[in-house]
Amino acid sequence: MIATNPELAAALKSILPEEQVSFNQTILEQHSRDESYHDCSLPEAVVFPATTEEVVKIMKAANQYNVPVVPFGRGTSLEGHVIPYDRGITIDFSLMDKILEVREEDFLVKVQPGVTRMQLNNALKKHGLFFPVDPGADATLGGMAATNASGTTSVKYGVMRDQVRDIEVVLADGTVMNTGSLAAKSSSGFHLNGLFVGSEGTLGCFTELTLKVYGIPEFILAARASFPTVDDAVGAVVSILQAGIPIARCELVDEQSMKQLNVHSETAYREQATLFLEFHGNEAGLNQDVKFMEDIVADYRCEQIEFETDNAGRNKLWEARHNLAYAYVHGHPGKKLMVTDVCVPISELAGAILYAREELDALGLPGGIVGHVGDGNFHALLMIDTNNPTEVQKASEFNERIVLYALERGGTCTGEHGVGVGKQKYQEREHGNAYLVMKQIKQALDPKNLMNPNKIFSVKKEA
């Protein structure tokens, strides 16, 4: 390994308690990767701040020694976001894991960035509240805000950006600011909440988040509906949305992925293109909606629909869905997961999935398609041997074809995973002149390019 700059090491030790600074090889390695197939790279040091003030001190030291900083949650990113390719300091937020305040009447919660989504939901339960955003991993809320994460519930509740009311941010120069307020809406000044959510650590470190939470619905109904083809399943979703039936979750899992899921989760679900659905509301309203929905899926040759109303059945269903990526990983030891993440207008979804399926079949690599189809977002999951250049090349070309298909139809290269390093090459193509504006903003707020450099885009370091 390359040694840490001794002056920087001394500076970090002088501003933080000894146990909050690490140069240990194992710790460095744990912070050298995420859950993606991207190459690893070791940081020079890992620090574990416990307060905003400590984060400020770390940023000031980074400025003094001109070293980059990478904020790190649980390392569950999927595009290399937290890999310190420029080395420097990785800030691990695991000590900042307190739920600071639950404001029941305001449907708000204030948390430190290291709180995970499951930790939050466990704490909210006794208030009759829940936090809806659910990427597969038990990620930290700071990391989820940094990547604008979403998941199965965004069709009803929105994505991470829709939940963030305020963030305390430590900027590149150590300045502390707040992006918003506690008000439910505001037309006061530029919308910095929106800008910082999804900035992937390139504009600052999040040290506190105020998030919207929701009352646990009076009545929840989950269902699994099986279809002869993916096309029928997608058609059914479009018709359900057109009919104005308010879906809370709406996930497509293809036949290959249902097989993988049954093996991993020890379930015996029908191995066909399947919609995992959920509805939230009051009992009378849901019963009317579900009746209507049953008529619609029948029009799309639905061969079986099974409902789960009790908690245990519902939890099992969603746990199986959430563990699907891990099901692929565990089912293919030695291989790594590559996931596409395009999102297209819903009118283009059936075509996009059909195209992805054909390309996937032609590839000859194990994989399947799952998707948050209510949003037009789907993933092709591919298992590849990253030591086999042919497989890597094939996967990369496949990813590119899927992305270009989406961009040509008004879509985006990443619906929820973010850019990191993996989607950088599509940024200019997707955003055109807006990409230059993004770079101008980055340059204005982080002129020395210290904050997670070379993620989202490459910015030249000042001489």
Added chain:
Amino acid sequence: MIATNPELAAALKSILPEEQVSFNQTILEQHSRDESYHDCSLPEAVVFPATTEEVVKIMKAANQYNVPVVPFGRGTSLEGHVIPYDRGITIDFSLMDKILEVREEDFLVKVQPGVTRMQLNNALKKHGLFFPVDPGADATLGGMAATNASGTTSVKYGVMRDQVRDIEVVLADGTVMNTGSLAAKSSSGFHLNGLFVGSEGTLGCFTELTLKVYGIPEFILAARASFPTVDDAVGAVVSILQAGIPIARCELVDEQSMKQLNVHSETAYREQATLFLEFHGNEAGLNQDVKFMEDIVADYRCEQIEFETDNAGRNKLWEARHNLAYAYVHGHPGKKLMVTDVCVPISELAGAILYAREELDALGLPGGIVGHVGDGNFHALLMIDTNNPTEVQKASEFNERIVLYALERGGTCTGEHGVGVGKQKYQEREHGNAYLVMKQIKQALDPKNLMNPNKIFSVKKEA
């Protein structure tokens, strides 16, 4: 009047057809004011572009002659947003009023910025769709995006920012860019949609907008509920929200404002603190919700609740509510309207309204309180004689007290009207260091400070 720079005048005439450039005194005067009490100021020229290309040419001329530009919709802003205090060119978008595309399956519509919300809703009706955001005025969608407008429906459907999927923007230097895509969600790069919505013309001119639209609900139920005090009415709203009953609209009108409304709209509604409510959904679900809601309002001493299920009754009810500001204006000839616009966390709403009521009573000026209480946003409407310095001073001090009360409780100085010139003095106090970040972004994207200068904040012009 001050003459227009003859070279600029010649340049504008050379790039636009003759009828699209005006120096006519009446036209200049029409573009010297908005619907607020703020002082007027004449532009040097008013131009009426018909295409994005013409807007680009205008921006290039503005750059060449170093003159400021003010984008102008219908002039219905309430904080002086469109008043050209630095003179220059006002761009009136009334010729760019085409609905370009309705994508039914995607629930999207593409419009030019001069389309008004009522024009859009008339066109959407035949598709079974509607656009929810409804400020009182029939504003243009470009203007509504510029101020992040909202209205009675944001408690269910969100504010203008939540509806904007993409904007074509002409930047200060004439570059054309797009802020988003057609995808329902994206984690690709910085969220420029969010940044540009609410930028009040300070970052660029909007030349095309792609907006979310919604299916007209299967069943709509409106109600008027009368309470002995404002406090009871607010308490009822908080309890309805706590109970998880999904409200689509939830407006408070106080006793004084009900009187004004009855005179103006020729209605005979009970002159008490009143909630105007609306619920959207399916019939079975709404019936269950409404039964629950009736129990709740009874707990808050509701003295009368009347339902409107047919279109005519509902339309009359909401028309009366929407015309309330005009009711005050018409009821006080010679006076002008000053409106506060704070938004507070819902737990602070009852206290904030009580405080505003007491301050209003102490003032001795005609006025009332109305509010989008489901969001924690309320307005104190005051009628003042702008030629009477004592009244202006009183109103200004009143406004300041209301704002400071809100800011001390985590609120915002403006929930939906925007900053313009009227709320500038509170920006630093509300945003702290974030205000400096906003200035850095403005400086980066508009270094010559040509785009609607000295709105939101004052930026020094480069030497």
